[in-house]
Amino acid sequence: MQQRPIQFYYRGDIVRVQQQPPTRTVLQYLREDLHACGTKEGCAEGDCGACTVAVGELRHGELVWHAVNACLMLLPALDGKALLTVEDLAALAPDGLHPVQQALIEQHGSQCGFCTPGFVMSLFALASQHPGAGRAEVIDALSGNLCRCTGYRPIVDAGVAACAAPPCLPNPEPIVAALQAMATAPALDYRAGGARLRSPRTLAELAELYAAVPEARLLAGGTDLGLWVTKQLHELPELIALAHVDELKTIEHDPEWLRIGAAVTLTDAFAALLAEYPELAELARRFASPPIRNAATLAGNIANGSPIGDSMPALIALGARLRLHRLGAERELALEQFYLGYQHNALAPGEFVRAVLVPRRLPSNAAGPAPFIRAYKASKRYEQDIATVFLALAITRDDSGVVQDARLALGGMAAVPARAPQAEAALIGRPWNAVAVEAAMNELQQDFSPLSDLRGRADHRQRLARRLLWRAWLDSQGMTPLQLDELEPIARPAPEETL
Numbered sequence: 001m002q003q004r005p006i007q008f009y010y011r012g013d014i015v016r017v018q019q020q021p022p023t024r025t026v027l028q029y030l031r032e033d034l035h036a037c038g039t040k041e042g043c044a045e046g047d048c049g050a051c052t053v054a055v056g057e058l059r060h061g062e063l064v065w066h067a068v069n070a071c072l073m074l075l076p077a078l079d080g081k082a083l084l085t086v087e088d089l090a091a092l093a094p095d096g097l098h099p100v101q102q103a104l105i106e107q108h109g110s111q112c113g114f115c116t117p118g119f120v121m122s123l124f125a126l127a128s129q130h131p132g133a134g135r136a137e138v139i140d141a142l143s144g145n146l147c148r149c150t151g152y153r154p155i156v157d158a159g160v161a162a163c164a165a166p167p168c169l170p171n172p173e174p175i176v177a178a179l180q181a182m183a184t185a186p187a188l189d190y191r192a193g194g195a196r197l198r199s200p201r202t203l204a205e206l207a208e209l210y211a212a213v214p215e216a217r218l219l220a221g222g223t224d225l226g227l228w229v230t231k232q233l234h235e236l237p238e239l240i241a242l243a244h245v246d247e248l249k250t251i252e253h254d255p256e257w258l259r260i261g262a263a264v265t266l267t268d269a270f271a272a273l274l275a276e277y278p279e280l281a282e283l284a285r286r287f288a289s290p291p292i293r294n295a296a297t298l299a300g301n302i303a304n305g306s307p308i309g310d311s312m313p314a315l316i317a318l319g320a321r322l323r324l325h326r327l328g329a330e331r332e333l334a335l336e337q338f339y340l341g342y343q344h345n346a347l348a349p350g351e352f353v354r355a356v357l358v359p360r361r362l363p364s365n366a367a368g369p370a371p372f373i374r375a376y377k378a379s380k381r382y383e384q385d386i387a388t389v390f391l392a393l394a395i396t397r398d399d400s401g402v403v404q405d406a407r408l409a410l411g412g413m414a415a416v417p418a419r420a421p422q423a424e425a426a427l428i429g430r431p432w433n434a435v436a437v438e439a440a441m442n443e444l445q446q447d448f449s450p451l452s453d454l455r456g457r458a459d460h461r462q463r464l465a466r467r468l469l470w471r472a473w474l475d476s477q478g479m480t481p482l483q484l485d486e487l488e489p490i491a492r493p494a495p496e497e498t499l
């Protein structure tokens with residue numbers, strides 16, 4: 001590891017940063033140092049999307065652009081990558097406006113315009129990855145962008161139109177060459193403003209470093225840690241980044257387990273999980289927003305240990321385990337044993353999560369009916385919101401419909417995500433029917449004594465948990481609510497009908 005500047009590709013050059021503290025965000029750097037003020041600051045906490053930028057990196061040799069929130073991204077996270085902001089788009093188009101910008105004008109998708117740069121960048125990233133994307137994909141891509149004056153219909157129309165236009169992307173050649181050149185730089189050891197960030201490249205380096213400095217803070221996607229900086233104004237004098245550790249970036253499939261490395265983004269982790277468990281689609285879609293999922297990791301969600309974290313109930317219901325690593329020694333732990341109390345986990349000093357292990361789905365010819373798996377999130381807002389209560393369940397029945405195994409896991413009901421032992425006991429050995437489910441619903445009250453807070457009172461949480469279990473029962477009987485894509489496209493009168 002070598003002391004060197006942070007370097008990234010921006011507007012035709014490799015920019016080298018050496019005097020900014022490692023906790024400076026990309027947004028602060030853009031606006032205050034580079035005076036590139038097209039990228040806006042709304043909330044500084046990942047919620048509004050005004051600060052969205054596109055970050056480019058090589059995937060299997062191909063340049064890929066994805067949207068991220070510059071307000072949460074710490075500058076060192078740009079090391080070795082390319083940055084594209086709203087000011088850079090017009091230069092890509094021969095007539096001076098990028099198709100996304102042109103479509104927003106034509107569809108009247110902007111009024112005060114404060115949110116517009118963020119929408120433009122989210123749509124640019126979508127169009128670059130999914131040319132021809134339809135309405136549902138556009139709505140999903142924009143779930144992290146708030147607009148307070150235009151209304152979303154014209155913005156979504158503009159998104160659909162922009163994705164239908166021919167792709168308009170930066171010339172990849174110089175960018176790929178710069179990314180390849182930066183990849184040969186030594187591992188980053190960056191010091192400025194009294195703080196230090198090291199970015200090891202191998203598992204052994206990481207383990208040695210963290211064991212030597214266990215008080216250091218690990219930085220994965222930084223979507224939780226970024227808030228420590230922007231909202232809680234914490235000093236983080238020692239950071240160790242996980243993003244460049246090769247062994248943590250893999251997703252492995254063996255016959256029994258799906259192993260998701262600790263530096264794999266949620267976007268990639270959910271893609272692998274959904275291939276195995278399509279029932280988790282709603283969890284994947286409603287977990288934050290694409291810019292957050294493009295940065296955040298599954299291991300970060302687990303290690304952060306919020307009682308309302310979304311992934312944990314689902315993973316606990318599936319029987320996931322964690323592989324923990326400390327100085328070359330590894331151990332495995334069931335995820336539900338990881339949490340010892342509120343924001344207190346089983347990691348020893350210098351130990352970290354290496355991978356999340358999710359059991360593979362049994363082959364369809366395995367004995368008995370396929371397990372019934374569901375995950376439900378109840379939150380005040382459908383998208384981009386923290387759960388009030390999260391329920392996940394996996395019910396295994398025999399051929400006669402008697403429950404052999406039941407795993408119910410809930411978030412938002414206790415200091416940690418937890419199983420519901422009494423509700424599970426009320427189901428096991430009984431036929432899966434409304435009577436058994438109602439008995440289990442009653443037992444949830446014995447399993448949990450939730451707190452009241454701004455997301456919901458204790459009795460509301462109890463009711464939600466019961467109703468979510470009832471929803472699972474209805475779902476198992478084929479009574480599913482209308483899906484979002486069944487509501488789309490929004491029926492709009494043809495222009496002549498409105499005259």
Ligand SMILES: Cc1cc2nc3c(=O)[nH]c(=O)nc-3n(C[C@H](O)[C@H](O)[C@H](O)COP(=O)(O)OP(=O)(O)OC[C@H]3O[C@@H](n4cnc5c(N)ncnc54)[C@H](O)[C@@H]3O)c2cc1C
Pocket residue numbers: 045046047217218219220221222223224225226227242262266286287288289292295296297298299300301302303304308309310311351352353354384385386387
């Ligand atoms: C706008 C917004 C919306 C969000 N929406 C949701 C949501 O819908 N559902 C939800 O559950 N969460 C949500 N979150 C929270 C956050 O995005 C997730 O918890 C995310 O998965 C954290 O991962 P990360 O890689 O960004 O973690 P980081 O911020 O990098 O790290 C989080 C913590 O975990 C530690 N850590 C990270 N990796 C490891 C490791 N391998 N071993 C040990 N410790 C480690 C870090 O040191 C830090 O203390 C949201 C956050 C924001 C800002």
Ligand code: FES
Pocket residue numbers: 040041042043044045046047048049050051052069070071072
């Ligand atoms: S400023 Fe609101 S998401 Fe970044």
Ligand code: FES
Pocket residue numbers: 109110111112113114115116146147148149150
């Ligand atoms: S155009 Fe004003 S907030 Fe969106």
